[in-house]
Amino acid sequence: MKRASLLAKRECAAAFDSPIAYIVLAALPALMALFFFVLGGFFAQGTADMRAFFGVLPIVMILIAPAITMRMWSEERRSGTEELLFSYPFRVRDLVLGKFLGALALLALALLATAMVPLTVAWLGPLDFGPVVGGYLGALLLGGACLSSGLFLSALTANQIVAWLLGVLLLAALNLPSLLLPFVPVSPGTARFLLAIDLRERFQGLARGVLSFGDVAYFLGFTALFLCLMGLVLENRRFR
Amino acid sequence: MMSTEPGSGAAAQVVVQAEGLAKAYGEVQALQDVSFSIPSGSVVGFLGPNGAGKTTAIKILTGSLAADAGRAVICGYDVETEPQAARASIGYLPENNPLYPEMRVDRFLRFAWEAQRSPLASETREQAIDRVVQATGLATVFRRAIGNCSKGFRQRVGFAQALLHDPPLLILDEPTNGLDPLQVVEIRELIRRLGRTKTVLLTTHVLPEVEALAERVVLIHQGRKVADDRLDALATGESGRLLQLTVRGSGEQLTIALQGIKHEMVQLRTGAYGLTDACRALVRIPQLQASNLAEISAAIHAAGLGLLELSPQEGGLESLFQGLDVSQIASETEGTA
Numbered sequence: 001m002k003r004a005s006l007l008a009k010r011e012c013a014a015a016f017d018s019p020i021a022y023i024v025l026a027a028l029p030a031l032m033a034l035f036f037f038v039l040g041g042f043f044a045q046g047t048a049d050m051r052a053f054f055g056v057l058p059i060v061m062i063l064i065a066p067a068i069t070m071r072m073w074s075e076e077r078r079s080g081t082e083e084l085l086f087s088y089p090f091r092v093r094d095l096v097l098g099k100f101l102g103a104l105a106l107l108a109l110a111l112l113a114t115a116m117v118p119l120t121v122a123w124l125g126p127l128d129f130g131p132v133v134g135g136y137l138g139a140l141l142l143g144g145a146c147l148s149s150g151l152f153l154s155a156l157t158a159n160q161i162v163a164w165l166l167g168v169l170l171l172a173a174l175n176l177p178s179l180l181l182p183f184v185p186v187s188p189g190t191a192r193f194l195l196a197i198d199l200r201e202r203f204q205g206l207a208r209g210v211l212s213f214g215d216v217a218y219f220l221g222f223t224a225l226f227l228c229l230m231g232l233v234l235e236n237r238r239f240r
Numbered sequence: 241m242m243s244t245e246p247g248s249g250a251a252a253q254v255v256v257q258a259e260g261l262a263k264a265y266g267e268v269q270a271l272q273d274v275s276f277s278i279p280s281g282s283v284v285g286f287l288g289p290n291g292a293g294k295t296t297a298i299k300i301l302t303g304s305l306a307a308d309a310g311r312a313v314i315c316g317y318d319v320e321t322e323p324q325a326a327r328a329s330i331g332y333l334p335e336n337n338p339l340y341p342e343m344r345v346d347r348f349l350r351f352a353w354e355a356q357r358s359p360l361a362s363e364t365r366e367q368a369i370d371r372v373v374q375a376t377g378l379a380t381v382f383r384r385a386i387g388n389c390s391k392g393f394r395q396r397v398g399f400a401q402a403l404l405h406d407p408p409l410l411i412l413d414e415p416t417n418g419l420d421p422l423q424v425v426e427i428r429e430l431i432r433r434l435g436r437t438k439t440v441l442l443t444t445h446v447l448p449e450v451e452a453l454a455e456r457v458v459l460i461h462q463g464r465k466v467a468d469d470r471l472d473a474l475a476t477g478e479s480g481r482l483l484q485l486t487v488r489g490s491g492e493q494l495t496i497a498l499q500g501i502k503h504e505m506v507q508l509r510t511g512a513y514g515l516t517d518a519c520r521a522l523v524r525i526p527q528l529q530a531s532n533l534a535e536i537s538a539a540i541h542a543a544g545l546g547l548l549e550l551s552p553q554e555g556g557l558e559s560l561f562q563g564l565d566v567s568q569i570a571s572e573t574e575g576t577a
Contacts, residue, residue: 014343
């Protein structure tokens with residue numbers, strides 16, 4: 001775990017040495033505020049309610065999570081520093097966890113920067129902070145899942161742009177079922193399955209600040225699956 | 241007494257033991273049955289033309305690539321079964337010296353020390369960094385971003401990260417590649433200094449580099465080991481003279497014809513000089529005399545093969561290289577001599 005946290009610190013520092021961290025720290029609060037206050041009609045609603053704020057997070061995450069992860073493996077591979085990392089006494093799980101924790105720390109900072117939105121709402125009217133805290137915990141679970149898939153895709157290619165595009169496409173596809181099902185005739189079983197794996201649908205409960213076991217298990221399982229896949233990709237690279 | 245039993249690292253006097261390493265990339269056989277060992281305290285040149293398989297072998301030794309067959313042991317630790325211990329015994333400067341250009345030199349060295357630190361380390365982080373900064377002359381760029389350093393200084397940063405944990409073995413993959421002549425001199429001097437206290441495995445395709453730095457050479461060509469000896473033994477022909485041999489017939493027929501003669505087949509090629517029915521071999525004959533040549537000639541005639549060429553090669557590394565039919569070597573050695 002010590003070596004994983006060492007790598008996580010390096011990843012965070014590297015993000016701040018490049019424009020990525022600053023773009024993410026500016027873009028996430030800006031997009032969330034735009035969707036919530038302007039496009040979401042907060043002022044017309046007239047209540048201090050944050051559900052719409054968290055409800056839009058899966059859509060914003062489609063763009064933000066792959067932007068955080070796109071360079072994390074692909075740049076190591078392109079520049080050859082991956083070989084340096086592999087020559088150090090890291091285990092594959094140190095590398096996987098280190099990269100993931102580094103990405104998660106950056107996302108957590110960006111989510112912290114969005115706190116200006118609920119603070120503004122609290123300033124405008126009475127806000128129940130319980131669901132807000134629950135919503136942020138859910139946002140971390142959602143973010144972790146999105147980051148793990150982005151890291152896996154970044155490990156597949158040496159091209160950052162390709163990694164970002166693949167990440168956007170995967171997350172968009174995982175947000176689509178709940179949007180398209182009303183218009184596409186499918187069997188009830190298929191519909192249930194599609195909704196069960198739909199990120200947006202799964203996040204609805206968390207967006208209200210309700211941490212149900214099924215939803216938490218889904219996001220943790222999703223994250224673990226993609227971290228394992230990333231570990232397999234790294235391990236298999238030795239056998240190329 | 242060499243020990244290669246897993247976990248016996250402290251007792252090992254052979255620092256590198258490679259046994260029958262093989263690796264293929266799809267259809268291309270990059271390494272075939274390569275074995276060698278490196279005793280403690282020596283500087284060994286791992287020499288071969290571009291594409292010979294040097295970097296593949298190095299990647300297997302450092303654990304970043306898995307061999308299809310064979311075994312590599314570093315300081316008594318098997319790189320497959322005890323990868324962390326094996327890697328901790330190596331200071332590695334990869335080919336092209338990959339670094340993080342956005343990181344400052346001091347921050348990168350701190351990261352590299354933490355990444356490679358041993359629980360048994362006798363130095364603190366700052367002591368280790370002071371030592372390598374002094375050894376590599378990095379003081380003037382210590383707080384500079386790596387990307388803003390000259391190529392020579394970046395190479396020194398690569399050396400510094402390899403030395404931080406004071407490993408018994410240094411593996412330097414083409415350490416002077418792409419440097420200007422002045423930087424080449426500086427880096428060679430650095431390697432010479434490091435070689436006084438460490439075992440160094442130095443890969444290069446530049447002959448003068450090996451001649452300037454190494455005591456021993458492992459020569460590799462087309463994925464096979466073709467020589468493994470002391471430089472002076474190669475120069476005097478002590479380890480055998482090379483003989484170039486061209487016959488009308490197949491390689492298989494030639495191999496059978498030479499069965500009764502004491503020799504080592506270094507290279508065998510069919511279609512010599514564009515003649516599809518000819519083959520050419522490079523063989524090493526211990527203590528070559530004229531009588532050996534007559535014996536070989538007779539064996540070839542007895543096998544019904546036509547002898548087209550029988551040519552003893554001069555001793556020395558350069559002749560060995562030239563005998564390997566690697567046209568790019570000549571120009572590279574001229575340019576860097």
